[in-house]
Amino acid sequence: MKEHPHLAEAFFVLREDGDLDVYEPAGAPEFRVYEPDAGVRVAPEELPRGTSGPSYISGVTKLGSQSIGGASDSPSKPPRAVWHTTESPAGGNYLTSIGAYLIRVGAEPQVIYCPVTDKIAQFGPLTSSGRALRNGSGSYRTNRTGKVCIQVEVLGYAKSPWTKGFDPADRPNFRKLIAAMRAHGIPDVWPVGKPPATAAAATKRPKSTWENEGGHYGHSQIVYQDHWDPGAIDTSIVPGKASGSTDSGGGSSTPAPSSGTYTVKKGDTLSAIAAAHKTTVAALVKLNSLKDPNALAVGQKLKVPGTTTTKPSTQPLEPFPGAAFFHGGRHSPIVTAMGRRLVAEGCGKYKTGPGPNWTNTDKASYAAWQRKLGYTGDAADGIPGKTSWDALKVPKS
Numbered sequence: 001m002k003e004h005p006h007l008a009e010a011f012f013v014l015r016e017d018g019d020l021d022v023y024e025p026a027g028a029p030e031f032r033v034y035e036p037d038a039g040v041r042v043a044p045e046e047l048p049r050g051t052s053g054p055s056y057i058s059g060v061t062k063l064g065s066q067s068i069g070g071a072s073d074s075p076s077k078p079p080r081a082v083w084h085t086t087e088s089p090a091g092g093n094y095l096t097s098i099g100a101y102l103i104r105v106g107a108e109p110q111v112i113y114c115p116v117t118d119k120i121a122q123f124g125p126l127t128s129s130g131r132a133l134r135n136g137s138g139s140y141r142t143n144r145t146g147k148v149c150i151q152v153e154v155l156g157y158a159k160s161p162w163t164k165g166f167d168p169a170d171r172p173n174f175r176k177l178i179a180a181m182r183a184h185g186i187p188d189v190w191p192v193g194k195p196p197a198t199a200a201a202a203t204k205r206p207k208s209t210w211e212n213e214g215g216h217y218g219h220s221q222i223v224y225q226d227h228w229d230p231g232a233i234d235t236s237i238v239p240g241k242a243s244g245s246t247d248s249g250g251g252s253s254t255p256a257p258s259s260g261t262y263t264v265k266k267g268d269t270l271s272a273i274a275a276a277h278k279t280t281v282a283a284l285v286k287l288n289s290l291k292d293p294n295a296l297a298v299g300q301k302l303k304v305p306g307t308t309t310t311k312p313s314t315q316p317l318e319p320f321p322g323a324a325f326f327h328g329g330r331h332s333p334i335v336t337a338m339g340r341r342l343v344a345e346g347c348g349k350y351k352t353g354p355g356p357n358w359t360n361t362d363k364a365s366y367a368a369w370q371r372k373l374g375y376t377g378d379a380a381d382g383i384p385g386k387t388s389w390d391a392l393k394v395p396k397s
Contacts (some may be wrong), residue, residue, distance in 0.1 A: 053148070053184030055125035057111075057176050063099045063121045068108045069129030073144040075331070076356050078214025078282075079186045082151040082222065083195070083238065084109060084132055085162065085229040090155035091116035098155065099123070107132050109151030111177065115162045116155070120173040126150050126180060136224040145211060148184045152177070158220075158231030166237060178239045187280040188239050189215040196220055197232035215282055264300040269340060269395050277304045294340060316396045320389040330358040333397035338362070338384070341392050342369055 010025060056062075086098050095114045099121060102108045108123035109132040124130070130151040133142040143149060156162035168174055182188070191209050195218030196202045202220040210223050216239055220228040262273060270293045274281045285293050287303050318334055325334075339354020339362060347368035348354070349361050363382035370380040370388055384392075 053126065053182075054180055055127050056122060057120060057126075057173075057180050059173075059176075061119070061121040062123075063096070063112070064103045064108065064123050066122070066124050067128075068110070068124035068131055069143060071144075072129065072146060072149070073141055074211070075147050076336075077146045077211060079147040079184050080145070080149055080210075080214050081181050081186050081216045081239070082109075082130075082133065082149065082219060083216065083230045083233065084151065084153045084219045084227075085156045085158050085231065086112075086153050087157055087229065088155060090114050090162070094155055095119045095121060098153070102132075102153065109153045111150065111152045112155070113152055113174065113177065114155045115166055115171070115174070118171045118173045120177060126184065133219070133222060134224050134226070140224070142210075142222065142224055146214065148186070150181055150184065150186070154230060156230075158229040161231045161233045163234035163237045166234075168237060168240060181239065185214070186239075187215050187282045188241055189280060189282045190217070190235055191215045191282065191286075192217060192221040194235050195230055195233055196228060199228040202228035213282060213285070260304050262302045262304045264296045264298055264302065268296060268344075269337075270294070270296060273302065273304070279305050318394040318396050320384070320386040323383050323385060326358055326363075326383055328358065331356050332358075334394070335362060337397040338392070338394050339365065341394050342366060345369060345372065345392070347372060 086094075088094060088098050091114065095112060095117070099112050102112070103123065109130040110124055110126050110128070111120065111122055113120045127148060129141075129144045129149060131143055132151045132153065135141050135143065143151075154162055168178075191213040192204055192206065196204075205221055205223045205225060207223040210217070210221075216235075218230050218233075219225055220230075262277070264273075270281050270284055270290075274284050277284075281293060284290070284302065284304065318337060321334060325332075333356055335358050336354055336356045339348065339350065342348045342362075342365040343350065343354065347365050349364045349368065351361075354362065354365075365382075366384055366388075367380045367382035369392060370382070373388055373391060375388070
């Protein structure tokens with residue numbers, strides 16, 4: 001018998017056959033993070049706006065109806081991953097029995113993982129929100145923060161970190177999970193630092209960091225939460241450090257120490273600078289205490305790992321998406337990347353932004369770029385064409 005992880009004075013019995021019996025005090029309210037959304041849900045295979053990685057991990061088992069949440073409330077915010085522990089044993093059939101329990105109480109993440117068997121299952125698409133975090137006051141939905149917010153319940157206990165003795169080289173499904181997170185753009189960093197080792201140490205839950213910095217978080221590090229899972233898991237394993245392989249495991253996630261400076265040139269983006277110095281945008285933001293990573297000034301000095309001071313030249317460019325791509329209602333990071341280049345070229349007409357929504361201001365800014373290239377009259381209509389797009393050199397978002 002183990003204490004119920006979410007409801008005081010309740011407990012459950014995990015039987016040897018893997019079945020789960022739950023016992024609650026008479027009259028106890030059913031635990032829920034929040035009530036399911038009313039109306040139409042996101043279809044399992046639908047990609048909500050702003051996503052780029054897969055909906056499902058290759059070969060994953062699907063549990064439940066696959067309809068757990070919905071689209072992000074802040075898709076322009078950086079992507080992030082959240083790690084939980086189930087406070088239960090691992091191995092055997094516990095993955096499906098604990099999964100059934102999480103469905104029953106309406107507290108599903110997107111993913112549940114067993115570090116002993118390497119079994120992995122999903123309750124819904126990675127591109128839809130989970131329900132394993134407590135929401136804030138009013139309309140604040142913690143689960144729906146960021147481009148994606150991929151939550152993982154790992155079978156195990158916070159007091160005995162599951163990463164002890166864990167080797168990603170022997171766990172192909174774990175590597176697939178990390179690869180999927182990277183495909184969504186989640187950086188290999190822990191913005192609040194390593195998860196705390198005890199409940200008493202779980203005191204750092206900065207709201208501004210959660211809202212504005214992408215990367216990996218423990219349940220114990222997020223605003224409005226009172227749990228201290230997943231405990232002191234090894235951050236050299238979770239998520240590890242990416243190598244040439246898309247499903248790599250181990251390695252250190254700590255950025256290289258700062259030992260040089262880089263002078264921002266016209267047209268530079270922080271992602272291009274990070275790629276040239278083999279680091280992450282999050283690491284550069286933290287290293288330079290940047291309040292707005294999109295507001296780089298020509299001539300600005302940035303601290304960077306290493307001593308390279310040449311302009312990044314290998315940033316891949318966004319191919320022309322076609323004129324039909326640019327219409328009212330379009331929401332895409334490509335639009336943001338385009339807008340930043342227009343600003344760098346002195347053609348930006350934005351009072352705020354640029355942002356991911358295609359607007360009349362984007363159209364006016366692009367028309368200014370067309371005129372700069374020599375287009376006149378109706379030819380400077382503000383709708384990108386292949387020639388003007390290729391000349392703008394929009395970096396891949």
